[in-house]
Amino acid sequence: MPIADRPESWPVGSSEDLHRDGWVVALRSDQVRLPGADGNGKGAPFRRLVVEHPGAAIVLAIDEDGRVPCLQQYRHPAQISFVELPAGLCDEPGEDALEVAKRELREEVELAADEWVHLASVWASPGISAEQHHLYLARGLTPASRGDFALHAEEAEMEVFRAPFDELYAAVLDGRIADAPIALALLLARAKGLA
Structure with missing residues (x-):
């Protein structure tokens, strides 16, 4: 396998805006799940804060x-x-x-x-x-x-x-x-x- 970053996206159960005022950046809270989580306690959702930024x-x-x-x-x-x-x-x-x-x-x-x-x-x-x-x-x-x-x-x-x-x-x-x-x-x- 080559040494390189790879695109990947894990499921997001919910997303909540914590701050969004139309300026440059926004802050949101995502409830992320592991890929293939079965809902039986394995791979319980976890919270991640995300600062949206245009680059x-x-x-x-x-x-x-x-x-x-x-x-x-x-x-x-x-x-x-x-x-x-x-x-x-x-x-x-x-x-x-x-x-x-x-x-x-x-x-x-x-x-x-x-x-x-x-x-x-x-x-x-x-x-x-x-x-x-x-x-x-x-x-x-x-x-x-x-x-x-x-x-x-x-x-x-x-x-x-x-x-x-x-x-x-x-x-x-x-x-x-x-x-x-x-x-x-x-x-x-x-x-x-x-x-």
Whole structure:
């Protein structure tokens, strides 16, 4: 048998919305049963909380000097101002992740790219969330207007800067940068020989 994830779906006896307000995420409680449970005490239903999330695209852009456009952005749940890459939610169901990546690069750091490479699509925390991250490498950077997009909330206070790839990579390895998407993007780009 090959070593690989495989699609699978276990029966859900009931599902209850615990929070749903039409914004980005929702929280529900599912009563899940083991496949083939016979109802005689074997495989009794168990509760699992599920955070519904539309997914996100993350962009590791590298300029001609080997520098990476980054953000320093406050994240309230962790109460940390993280070094991050341009990223954003897949706002619409079925929205193409590459198009989201292009939009976020433009809106957050006012850049466009000529070359795009899909690094990976990974699940952020599959034990509780349906959030998937689509990681891209972008090259051939040129200035681009964010158009009528207005920065708000945490974005309005984020700092934009460029850092050498090797310095960011070292900061991930020694724990100074702990945001999972930037760490994974840097490690993947280096492992694939792309940076």
